[in-house]
Amino acid sequence: MVxxxxxxxxxxxxxxxxxxxxxxxxxxxxxxxxxxxxxxxxVAVFCFSTDYPQLTLxxxxxxxxxxxxxxKNLNERHIPFILLIGNPxxxxxxxxxxxxxxxxxxxxxxxxxKREWLRGVAEKIQVPFFQVDAxxxxxxxxxxxxxxxxxxTFRPRLLRKLDTFFSDYPPGLENxxxxxxxxxxxxxxxxxxxxxxxxxxxxxxxxxxxxxAMSVLEKFLEERLASYDRERNNPLSGMSSGLSPYIHxxxxxxxxxxxxxxxxxxxxxxxxxxxxxxxxxxxxxENYCWYEPSYxxxxxxxxxxxxxxxxxxxxSRPYLYDKQELEYGMTxxxxxxxxxxxxxxxxxxxxxLRMYWAKKILExxxxxxxxxxxxxxxxxxxxxxxxxxxxxxxxxWCIGGVHDRPWKERPVFGQIRYMxxxxxxxxxxxxxxxxxxxxxxxxx
Ligand SMILES: Cc1cc2nc3c(=O)[nH]c(=O)nc-3n(C[C@H](O)[C@H](O)[C@H](O)COP(=O)(O)OP(=O)(O)OC[C@H]3O[C@@H](n4cnc5c(N)ncnc54)[C@H](O)[C@@H]3O)c2cc1C
Numbered sequence: 158m159v160x161x162x163x164x165x166x167x168x169x170x171x172x173x174x175x176x177x178x179x180x181x182x183x184x185x186x187x188x189x190x191x192x193x194x195x196x197x198x199x200v201a202v203f204c205f206s207t208d209y210p211q212l213t214l215x216x217x218x219x220x221x222x223x224x225x226x227x228x229k230n231l232n233e234r235h236i237p238f239i240l241l242i243g244n245p246x247x248x249x250x251x252x253x254x255x256x257x258x259x260x261x262x263x264x265x266x267x268x269x270x271k272r273e274w275l276r277g278v279a280e281k282i283q284v285p286f287f288q289v290d291a292x293x294x295x296x297x298x299x300x301x302x303x304x305x306x307x308x309x310t311f312r313p314r315l316l317r318k319l320d321t322f323f324s325d326y327p328p329g330l331e332n333x334x335x336x337x338x339x340x341x342x343x344x345x346x347x348x349x350x351x352x353x354x355x356x357x358x359x360x361x362x363x364x365x366x367x368x369x370a371m372s373v374l375e376k377f378l379e380e381r382l383a384s385y386d387r388e389r390n391n392p393l394s395g396m397s398s399g400l401s402p403y404i405h406x407x408x409x410x411x412x413x414x415x416x417x418x419x420x421x422x423x424x425x426x427x428x429x430x431x432x433x434x435x436x437x438x439x440x441x442x443e444n445y446c447w448y449e450p451s452y453x454x455x456x457x458x459x460x461x462x463x464x465x466x467x468x469x470x471x472x473s474r475p476y477l478y479d480k481q482e483l484e485y486g487m488t489x490x491x492x493x494x495x496x497x498x499x500x501x502x503x504x505x506x507x508x509x510l511r512m513y514w515a516k517k518i519l520e521x522x523x524x525x526x527x528x529x530x531x532x533x534x535x536x537x538x539x540x541x542x543x544x545x546x547x548x549x550x551x552x553x554w555c556i557g558g559v560h561d562r563p564w565k566e567r568p569v570f571g572q573i574r575y576m577x578x579x580x581x582x583x584x585x586x587x588x589x590x591x592x593x594x595x596x597x598x599x600x601x
Pocket of ligand 1 (some may be wrong): 398399404542545551
């Protein structure tokens with residue numbers, strides 16, 4: 158509960174933020190359940206904040222397409238969808254007041270700006286304000302009550318709670334009564350006008366929305382899951398699911414992915430490997446961002462990692478690059494340049510290469526602080542799935558040993574796990590990848 162208060166007999170407002178879908182959404186179902194109980198209508202509101210960090214045209218176009226599908230799907234259940242524009246800390250309380258809401262419900266996000274919004278909104282409203290974790294299978298604050306040290310400490314806790322939380326979704330409720338008065342026609346043009354204020358990163362041809370997310374999942378389970386365990390670390394195989402943008406924008410829930418996974422039995426190692434990523438690793442990232450206020454800074458690293466990085470701070474670096482050289486993929490390493498290019502051009506980078514990519518930023522910049530800054534800025538700006546707990550935790554794992562352990566000491570990295578070009582070569586056809594993404598012979 159974000160804010161206690163006396164529940165009034167007014168509409169139930171669901172402030173949808175992270176989980177942008179009409180199906181398989183516990184926050185929406187909770188809102189409808191309350192509306193039925195109180196015999197009042199419910200409404201879903203999305204507030205588009207124009208000063209959201211790293212708001213690019215790329216992520217905006219993907220999100221907007223998803224919202225249009227969502228509005229249609231909500232409409233089929235007679236749930237009005239209202240799009241507000243502006244600062245949620247102002248706009249949500251104004252809306253709550255305007256419609257004389259009985260209570261407010263929102264979905265869960267461990268990231269700081271969302272938490273600040275919630276605090277700001279809670280200060281301005283009088284009605285009860287509930288938060289429902291519709292993103293995770295086990296609500297983040299119940300999965301563990303502290304920052305976990307590693308997957309091995311988190312996994313048993315999480316798995317124990319599955320009996321309670323991993324169930325099929327009930328059939329979605331309809332709105333108990335029509336919205337009183339006119340639902341404003343959705344003005345998609347006004348929001349489209351904001352495009353000129355966004356960071357100019359080109360959109361990518363990825364179809365957004367919850368309907369497409371289900372198709373991507375089905376296709377993956379049918380055609381590629383069987384090879385996931387063997388091929389997922391090969392960026393050329395295309396064997397991973399490609400679900401991360403859809404999970405990030407809440408177009409599909411992790412719980413739905415796992416429910417569908419349970420329906421098929423083809424290859425145990427692959428099923429287990431995929432379940433480990435979708436469930437354990439993803440929810441571990443949520444745990445890190447929820448319990449570690451400095452999740453995007455060096456201060457969040459474990460003590461052993463900070464110490465070892467400090468000890469090696471003044472080691473001579475074989476190469477030092479500035480932000481522009483990194484951003485434009487102008488390093489001596491053709492594999493790194495190709496990975497950077499894959500991200501900039503396609504809005505995605507293969508998971509295995511993301512690790513290599515971030516570790517090399519540590520190796521080629523003057524300090525871990527600088528490395529964190531660049532890695533997060535590029536990740537959030539160019540990846541469609543950026544600005545996600547997985548991104549902050551993934552970068553912190555690579556650069557700061559978060560959820561990892563000390564390894565053999567070496568220059569610059571100290572005891573942080575190292576990755577090499579030669580290691581990548583043993584995993585996949587590096588030359589073919591470079592050819593594909595750079596096509597420049599002279600880079601090698
Ligand atoms: C430096 C770095 C940056 C990253 N940035 C992001 C990011 O911005 N957004 C993002 O969603 N993921 C990020 N990841 C995690 C992971 O690389 C991506 O989730 C994955 O590559 C997405 O592709 P996929 O959906 O095909 O993955 P699949 O292999 O098909 O996995 C399915 C799902 O499991 C989850 N998952 C997979 N790998 C991980 C992991 N290592 N940690 C946590 N969850 C995982 C994701 O939700 C993913 O969509 C990052 C990892 C690193 C090392």
